[in-house]
Amino acid sequence: MSQELIIGIAGAGGDGVISAGESLITAAALEGYHGIMTKSFGSQIRGGEASCRLRLATQPVLNPNGPLDVAVVLNWEDFRRFGGELPVEPATIVIYESNTGVSPDNLPLEGVTPAEVFSVPITEMAQTHAGTDKAKNIVIIGLLAGWFGIGRASMLAGIRKKFAKKGASVVEGNVRAFQAGLEFAEAHPLEADRKLAAPQADRGAKLLTDGNDMCAAAAIFAGCTFFSGYPITPSTEIMQFLDREIWKYGGTLLQAEDEIAGIGAVVGASFAGKKAMTATSGPGMSLKTEMLGLASIAELPLVCVNVQRGGPSTGMPTKAEQSDLFQAAFSAHGDCLRPILAPTSVGDVFGITVEAFNLAEYYQTPVIVLSDQEIGQRKETVDPIDTSAFQLVERRRPTETELAKYTRFKLTESGISPISHPGMRGGNYLAAGIEHNEVGRPTASGEMHARMNDKRFRKFDPLKNRRDLFVVEGDPDAPIGLVSWGSVAGVAREALRLAQAEGLHVKLLVPKLLYPVVEPVYQDFFASVKRGLFVEQSYQAQLYRLVRMFVDLPPLVKPLAKSGSNPIQPAEVLERLREMVVALQGNRNHHQTEQAAG
Amino acid sequence: MSQELIIGIAGAGGDGVISAGESLITAAALEGYHGIMTKSFGSQIRGGEASCRLRLATQPVLNPNGPLDVAVVLNWEDFRRFGGELPVEPATIVIYESNTGVSPDNLPLEGVTPAEVFSVPITEMAQTHAGTDKAKNIVIIGLLAGWFGIGRASMLAGIRKKFAKKGASVVEGNVRAFQAGLEFAEAHPLEADRKLAAPQADRGAKLLTDGNDMCAAAAIFAGCTFFSGYPITPSTEIMQFLDREIWKYGGTLLQAEDEIAGIGAVVGASFAGKKAMTATSGPGMSLKTEMLGLASIAELPLVCVNVQRGGPSTGMPTKAEQSDLFQAAFSAHGDCLRPILAPTSVGDVFGITVEAFNLAEYYQTPVIVLSDQEIGQRKETVDPIDTSAFQLVERRRPTETELAKYTRFKLTESGISPISHPGMRGGNYLAAGIEHNEVGRPTASGEMHARMNDKRFRKFDPLKNRRDLFVVEGDPDAPIGLVSWGSVAGVAREALRLAQAEGLHVKLLVPKLLYPVVEPVYQDFFASVKRGLFVEQSYQAQLYRLVRMFVDLPPLVKPLAKSGSNPIQPAEVLERLREMVVALQGNRNHHQTEQAAG
Amino acid sequence: MMTTLEPLPQARFQAGDFKSDLKPIWCPGCGDFGVVTAITRALAAIGRPPHEIAFISGIGCSSRIPGYTTAYGFNTVHGRSLPIAQGIKLANPELLVLVASGDGDGFSIGGGHVAHVIRRNIDLTYIVMDNQIYGLTKGQLSPTSQRGRKTVTSSFGSLEDPVNPLLYVLSYGASFVAQGSPADMAGLAKVIEEGIRFPGFAFINVQSPCVTYGEEDQQLKAQKGKMQSLESLGHDPADWASASARAREYGTKLYTGVLYRNPNPPRTYGEGVSERQQALKKQAVPRHEILNRFMPNT
Amino acid sequence: MMTTLEPLPQARFQAGDFKSDLKPIWCPGCGDFGVVTAITRALAAIGRPPHEIAFISGIGCSSRIPGYTTAYGFNTVHGRSLPIAQGIKLANPELLVLVASGDGDGFSIGGGHVAHVIRRNIDLTYIVMDNQIYGLTKGQLSPTSQRGRKTVTSSFGSLEDPVNPLLYVLSYGASFVAQGSPADMAGLAKVIEEGIRFPGFAFINVQSPCVTYGEEDQQLKAQKGKMQSLESLGHDPADWASASARAREYGTKLYTGVLYRNPNPPRTYGEGVSERQQALKKQAVPRHEILNRFMPNT
């Protein structure tokens, strides 16, 4: 029995690889397993290679990576194209299509001899039992259900449902193909039992979705009634989901002519009093810069999601990277501050998106959500979320008394002023990108400018108390600290678990509010820390640099940063942690020696 | 006799205030004085209030500010509108238009009694002698020439030349008006001699211009043959100058439809092999973000000048601020680095602009020049520049051998690869915003991405040796250090002089290369420093924060930062320096006491 | 979030009710003074109270207009008034949304947005003060400046043909296209009023002279001599081809009045939206149950 | 900086000389395969060597084209091919500059630049692969998608009228406007060649089907049935009004060939530039003496 199973499947575009993966993770979610599934494609739009990897487990899955327990190969050429994304190791079980003509003891895998190898006539079985090549994916799930014990019943139910419209004979053909897979597996038992252990008993079925859909759903929950954006990989699914849903809630969606118009319409909708959002990726963010500045000075709430991909410029559109943090914080000219939030998993996207709307409305500001390609597009099981635990914030509207002599940009103690919107009698004012006085009229007074800048920064002070937007794990007094954010935080958490299992004395800080930098949280965290690492997927170690702007870090806290599309492995982080432990012990011994000598 | 004279003149739009100032500073430059003249206007395009201030001296003028030695008031209402920009002090001499009806001992100046007051029938004198109101400015320069001894001969020559086209009688009328001013002054001598001392003998006539024109001229010198931009205050004069000149050098100018197209055309011209430039201000910079990223990944040279104004958003278009530094460094998405240079004076603009072209061509990168409204639009005397001292750099073009098997993005040791351009046989390649391999073909390889990122950063390493782009003044071992940049560096330098005159032990670092942050320069500078100040005109103290990202500053180095349009005064910096000296001495005494007790 | 969107009972407005007490900083004699007057007159005739009006502009002398009215104003950034205005109108279809722009703001930097609001037929009234120059930035070449014109950025003369705002918007499929001038105040107020009443996107090009940087033949006096009322010429505003032929005379002739009014305008985006919202309303699960979407399905 | 711009002596090119060895990653059957073939044929006929050609594009399936040729290519950012191409052409007028774009790249995000390169009459050949869909990003609504069309971003149907590329560019004053389809390879290669030879801005709309996200009636087979050659219809390409009338049928009719060719095209921007450079050359002070401009003058 295993507690965890990592499956990789690869083939050509039409092979049904993705659909096989989806059937598996759906069955797993229904049965209460935890899981993450990622997909990967060649650069062709259609007909190129396709692969998916699934990591299923009885415990929460923190990160999709790791060496394969099972590799399903429909076609060796395509499989090999994914290289390091589908790593075969000595413990891997390889299942491959017999018609590839490869002999089981001469697999085209450089220098690795897998634990077990099965040559299966997948296509032939599909044709025999379902009368069509298209059932290859069904044979595959049958095989996997058989060997690894995942979701036999729910997969069968799934097949029946999926093909119901095509008539009884299609349904039955596919059921037969599934059974054939199952039977093949039973006829060729594994040497060692690698079946997944039963899911934790107290947990029922889980939600299953990706970060982009989750983000869109959270926006609906938060009361967003206006979305405008422009398609861009890997964020477009947010708009696509909302296009299917938002109208039902009296909302409106506009596919704009470009990203400037997209955020422009959102600025307009916010001025009109609505909760509004846009979503994009790097190149689109670069175009939204000017409007973000406008929303900051006009103090208009809005949520802007950036599903990060590899940059700079067009860069690597289908790969995740964490290299847009500097931009999120600093792209607009002039002095301004907008909060930046980053979710760490698909489930986390819900709360973070809701929080983004809350901060936007409360502080009358644009808020950036920094998701990334991995979170945005990976399918993940999510424990059911109790939405009643979330409070929704509305912007501070003027009272009747305030409307009698309305002062839109009143220099209040908190820095937050009452905000009206067209249609509200007495609330008429002039919004502008020009510096203004308290009632909103243009000013060229340096003094007023200084006071307004001060107001626009000061109003965010309460964010310094939002410790709930930070996760600290591990031993509070540990002398070694990790910091990580976004999708990579999962890698760091996994590394932390591994280190703890080895008895290492370490801790981890995961900020979900990245900016403004909440100094006290870092100061507290680093108080005990002698050595540490910022684990990030960017060349520049952007969070590390950003934090340094405001916090004096201990000198031996350094970045472990890599350009996108070069996944950081928990093992690598663990190795660094071990080194730090050794270095620290060395130091202590050294000290002790010195003291002894002194 | 004085070594320095600060003159402020204010009136209504048509009063000739600016033209009087220009006549004065021209005469001063011709005679070898140093000087800076700034202008200020109300928000109307025409017919509002206008003022200018001139600071003329026998020594280099570092900063236009300071209390007035002379105030010329054509109209009290307009004068008072400029408030703190034209500060009258007890030492000020006030000259005002009699027809304002104000009595000399009851001037509308809150709480100040100026040293001397002259009510002069300026308009009447203009009408009597020149037959027109328009000669008011001529009367004024006559008065000032008389009282302060500036440029009598050259002003007369100037008048003759200026009006030559209008015929002898106009010339003579104006000459009479000038004489009348002179004679009035002679008839009413000052109590104390406030005449400007003779200029330093060894210096001849100086150049006279503003930062925008200087920037454009430097571009021509550097070999720029392509400019495209879009009008925006306060940078438009760069395009206007080039429109008058660039064609003569076989160059081309294009007023684009927006800032994106402007920098787009520049990217194109650079791809085509030409030295190319664009210029803009904050809002325009926000629109150029995406193209800057493209130029970085495609490794195309270009110079982008930002004449900073008050932000965020439309902000304060006619006021200087230093708040676009973060943006200059970090606006584009993805990991990328582009050098940022900042001139500190009009004269400095020449070398900095030429350097910008050199860095752009050498490193195949966009380079940002951060000027500001003050430098861009103030008129300043400049010591003649020996252009033969400047070397011009050309991009590294491929050799014939390299063209035989051309590798555009070759991973060389230096990170700099040979760059061809259309028209060069054998140099054909595909440039792109997409991540690419060495020959320029699109890649989705994480490994190649990491190597290319590394190349694109590594190539800038030699910048770490460019100590010539930093000015260090004062005592190298001083325990107190100032850092300042751009136009504000003049204020800091003036403060340094004042502090040195008081015997304070201080030093100053002025970086002209702001980014990448050259760590060793700061480390060396701060090695002796116990306390210090970053003096900057931005709310966030952007240079201070930027340096912190890379350099561990001594804990007591803090920012002295103010929002734009709130000039930082040398006296204020001096005051802070004095406080720091006291604090340090306190500490030292404290230490000594402790040691004594220990 | 109480909003009062019905016309106030018995409310009868004067133009003055729409003028704010902010003193315009335009140059004395600027054509834009007349435009704000015409707009406030039109608004008085329409009778919607100021707080139900959103008046959006970009940046430029012309774009200062919203601040001189009592409506909700938004002086946005250069060239982006239309995208923002469209967001406002779609977010709250009850509002009367006016947009003001200049020739540069509207047809240079903002030119990319015009086609799209028009093909969506967003119900906005778009007033462009066309003075053939960049006023606010002090006299640079504008997209409507004539070829050969000398300005501070075209010292040796412009090398390009001007934009033709009337022809462009006709080609984009605008259903209401008109032109006016403050030289004919009554006519200008009238076309603005008609534009506002038109159910869909309405474009009004206003020949509003720049007295400081404009050329002699663009001043009010010259305009008075040149203006030709389309009505008096017997122009049929329902005829697209003839509207387009007259539009091609932009720059040589100065027509005033309604150039084109589509007798069968396409549905507005807003109409499509509200129909869709109605049709789909029943399908909404409560917001707090939206996550049920993600229950895995056998 | 040695550049060789004259055609090589005796050089005679085959289409194959312009095809690179980079394997297209388009979907099998994509219309863009035909477009690159037509372009390389046209280039062979023109006879300029690849290194004198700059081929610029934005981002999209269609924008991959430059990489499949041997010319200097620049695959820029989404929507900005024209501004960049214009910089190239103005910086080096000797180059043959081609621009490729998609319906989204060219008329949505890039739509704001089209009018301006046209009114400047920059001598570029602009080829738009119009497939009425966003191909690269997998099937979203494009500005040329029909009203009512359902896509992943218009699940309930598009609420807006499509852009009309032909009519737009005619209104912008384009002097050469044509349409083609890979369904008629010879005709397509011919209009591209004519466009390149045309001295000034040339626009070619190509109905290039998307086999993956496109609709049935936009595929090559359907096009073959619909195509009408303008020449065979006796269309007079010198007649703007009739060109504009036919352009209005975009979306319902599929005309191929030259829709408009201005018999008296305006001067190109480049011509103006070189004339000016010639005229002013004598006034240049040496570059190193430019600072003398700032000697104060009595």
Ligand SMILES: Cc1ncc(C[n+]2csc(CCOP(=O)(O)OP(=O)(O)O)c2C)c(N)n1
């Ligand atoms: C992004 C950006 N670019 C440029 C500017 C500078 N700018 C302000 S208004 C303007 C043009 C004004 O001309 P127009 O739109 O015709 O309006 P007018 O002043 O003539 O009424 C320009 C270029 C700006 N504010 N923002």
Ligand SMILES: Cc1ncc(C[n+]2csc(CCOP(=O)(O)OP(=O)(O)O)c2C)c(N)n1
């Ligand atoms: C600034 C920016 N926004 C969005 C995108 C994403 N994107 C790439 S291509 C494209 C549209 C593709 O459609 P089209 O231009 O019609 O070309 P096609 O793929 O259909 O040939 C989009 C939206 C991007 N790369 N950059």
Ligand code: SF4
């Ligand atoms: S510059 Fe021209 S457009 Fe601007 S206010 Fe003055 S007259 Fe009017």
Ligand code: SF4
């Ligand atoms: S998606 Fe469409 S346009 Fe793109 S390559 Fe495939 S068929 Fe061609």
Ligand SMILES: [Mg+2]
């Ligand atoms: Mg204008």
Ligand SMILES: [Mg+2]
């Ligand atoms: Mg397309």
